[in-house]
Amino acid sequence: MSSPPAILVEGLRKSFGSVQALSGIDFQVAPGSVIGLLGPNGAGKTTAVRILTTLLRPDGGRALVEGYDVVHQAAQVRRFIGLAGQATAIQIELTGRENLEIIGRLHHLPRDEVRRRTVRLLERFELMDAADRPARTFSGGMQRRLDLAATLIGEPTVLFLDEPTTGLDPRARNGTWEIVRELAAEGTTILLTTQYMDEADALAGGIIVIDHGRVIAEGTPDELKDRAGGDVLEFTVSDRTRSADALRAVAGLNGAEPSADEASGRIRINVGGQGSRAVVEAVRRLDAAGIETEGVSLRRPSLDDVFLALTGHQAEHEERGPRRRGRTPQQPPVEA
Amino acid sequence: MQLVSWAISDALQMTKRNLLVWVRVPAYIAFTVVQPVIFVLLFRYVFGGAIKVAVPGGYVNYLMPGIIGQTAAFASFATAIALAEGMKQGVIDRLRSLPMARSAVLAGRLIADAIRMLITLLVIVAVGYAVGFRFNNGPGAAIGMILLAELFGIVVCCVSGYIGLAIKDQEAVQAFGLIWLFPLTFVSSAFVQTNTMPSWLQAFADNQPVTQVIDAMRAMATGVGPIGTPLWHGLAWLAGILLIFAPLGVRAYRKG
Numbered sequence: 001m002s003s004p005p006a007i008l009v010e011g012l013r014k015s016f017g018s019v020q021a022l023s024g025i026d027f028q029v030a031p032g033s034v035i036g037l038l039g040p041n042g043a044g045k046t047t048a049v050r051i052l053t054t055l056l057r058p059d060g061g062r063a064l065v066e067g068y069d070v071v072h073q074a075a076q077v078r079r080f081i082g083l084a085g086q087a088t089a090i091q092i093e094l095t096g097r098e099n100l101e102i103i104g105r106l107h108h109l110p111r112d113e114v115r116r117r118t119v120r121l122l123e124r125f126e127l128m129d130a131a132d133r134p135a136r137t138f139s140g141g142m143q144r145r146l147d148l149a150a151t152l153i154g155e156p157t158v159l160f161l162d163e164p165t166t167g168l169d170p171r172a173r174n175g176t177w178e179i180v181r182e183l184a185a186e187g188t189t190i191l192l193t194t195q196y197m198d199e200a201d202a203l204a205g206g207i208i209v210i211d212h213g214r215v216i217a218e219g220t221p222d223e224l225k226d227r228a229g230g231d232v233l234e235f236t237v238s239d240r241t242r243s244a245d246a247l248r249a250v251a252g253l254n255g256a257e258p259s260a261d262e263a264s265g266r267i268r269i270n271v272g273g274q275g276s277r278a279v280v281e282a283v284r285r286l287d288a289a290g291i292e293t294e295g296v297s298l299r300r301p302s303l304d305d306v307f308l309a310l311t312g313h314q315a316e317h318e319e320r321g322p323r324r325r326g327r328t329p330q331q332p333p334v335e336a
Numbered sequence: 337m338q339l340v341s342w343a344i345s346d347a348l349q350m351t352k353r354n355l356l357v358w359v360r361v362p363a364y365i366a367f368t369v370v371q372p373v374i375f376v377l378l379f380r381y382v383f384g385g386a387i388k389v390a391v392p393g394g395y396v397n398y399l400m401p402g403i404i405g406q407t408a409a410f411a412s413f414a415t416a417i418a419l420a421e422g423m424k425q426g427v428i429d430r431l432r433s434l435p436m437a438r439s440a441v442l443a444g445r446l447i448a449d450a451i452r453m454l455i456t457l458l459v460i461v462a463v464g465y466a467v468g469f470r471f472n473n474g475p476g477a478a479i480g481m482i483l484l485a486e487l488f489g490i491v492v493c494c495v496s497g498y499i500g501l502a503i504k505d506q507e508a509v510q511a512f513g514l515i516w517l518f519p520l521t522f523v524s525s526a527f528v529q530t531n532t533m534p535s536w537l538q539a540f541a542d543n544q545p546v547t548q549v550i551d552a553m554r555a556m557a558t559g560v561g562p563i564g565t566p567l568w569h570g571l572a573w574l575a576g577i578l579l580i581f582a583p584l585g586v587r588a589y590r591k592g
Binding site: 054055087098103151 | 346361435
């Protein structure tokens with residue numbers, strides 16, 4: 001890195017009582033880049049973000065944001081950061097405009113500058129028509145946009161997005177992705193945490209995989225997907241008694257070994273970059289062995305696949321909370 | 337020096353924000369004002385005939401300082417709920433990540449609640465006047481009584497504020513967070529003379545801060561009874577409570 005990193009984390013540790021949330025993580029984020037912090041619930045992502053945004057004090061290690069120490073120079077750090085947490089942090093009784101103006105004034109900006117930036121943000125996020133209605137009347141998507149706008153009124157150079165699309169419908173999700181891409185293009189450094197491989201893939205130039213408070217892998221999305229064995233071919237055997245035969249039939253496809261999920265009866269195998277050819281080959285072999293299958297699908301590796309490859313076990317999902325947090329990170333199937 | 341001016345302007349921003357929220361939700365205004373009005377009418381007309389007190393002007397003059405004190409205390413419900421909700425919803429997280437002065441959130445909360453409480457107290461006094469209450473001790477003591485009620489309310493807000501910050505859940509706060517207010521306000525001299533209670537209850541009532549404060553308020557309003565003793569006892573209690581709960585509240589806020 002030629003210029004100093006926008007975010008520098010060294011040996012960060014944090015425990016809550018007997019729970020070790022972070023066991024010493026290290027990473028750097030170059031200015032202007034988008035980095036995804038990828039991991040299951042309970043991995044320590046939110047804890048890391050809270051420390052970096054000065055909301056929490058670490059037990060050990062250090063972290064610098066824009067060169068300022070998050071513990072000893074917290075006030076300076078706060079001038080440069082924006083934080084969008086998992087819940088929208090807007091005041092629903094206030095109008096869109098009031099929400100933004102109050103946050104703007106709390107940044108100690110002069111009144112007319114606050115008004116200018118508010119109008120610009122309302123226009124950018126298509127909230128101008130609703131600007132003077134209480135945020136309570138906004139749709140969920142609008143509230144999210146208002147929340148994002150509120151993080152930007154201070155024109156942060158480093159933006160922290162904690163699970164920005166968990167619980168959103170596909171349209172809102174894509175909308176958020178668009179905004180993140182625009183911000184990245186403008187040179188904002190972005191650290192986003194996510195459980196979704198496809199989100200990290202779509203937005204991040206680099207991914208840091210964490211689990212149980214440790215960094216277990218780093219790399220570009222493609223590097224990680226390759227390490228996870230590339231695309232995954234899955235199918236269910238119609239006649240369960242023939243599962244063993246099915247496993248034998250596809251063994252060695254793309255040089256990989258298949259595995260079977262006892263509970264669902266689904267068989268999966270990594271097929272690298274082979275894609276459609278692997279599907280054809282698998283179907284041919286299964287057909288030759290007289291095995292009927294259902295639900296043949298080819299999909300990109302999910303977080304579970306990455307974890308399976310890196311750690312030998314599935315990403316453990318902590319308690320499934322309400323819908324916004326508990327969604328299993330399934331990838332949409334690729335057209336075979 | 338700039339830090340101080342920022343602390344002040346940030347606290348004012350937060351105050352303005354809190355008052356806007358309060359004004360925008362009719363239910364909040366109704367709850368703040370309607371409940372004490374109901375209490376006034378209930379105790380004045382329904383219970384009033386059965387309760388004998390030795391005060392010129394009758395029970396209504398005995399009652400009103402008690403209701404006013406109780407109103408001030410229960411006004412702190414909103415403080416606890418607002419802070420609990422803020423902690424839970426991530427609003428306070430957002431605020432803590434801003435370059436705003438760190439004292440501003442709590443300061444803005446207290447100032448806004450003090451303003452809200454003052455308005456409520458004045459409304460209750462007006463309702464009292466409508467049902468026969470009169471200040472009998474001159475305007476100076478009347479103002480003093482209202483100021484004492486206001487101070488009392490603010491200290492209670494510090495306690496409930498801390499509870500809201502610690503519990504972090506609005507429903508839990510509503511369910512049991514402020515349950516301690518009930519014995520303190522009812523087992524006191526707010527509605528009846530403590531010598532009508534059984535001796536074990538009276539021992540509690542006579543020595544707890546609410547009784548002291550309300551006795552002082554009543555003496556200021558009616559001109560009956562000493563002002564000095566209950567006033568100093570009451571202020572001592574309030575100072576002690578403030579010294580304990582204000583730092584606790586700040587700590588709970590900082591831990592986030």
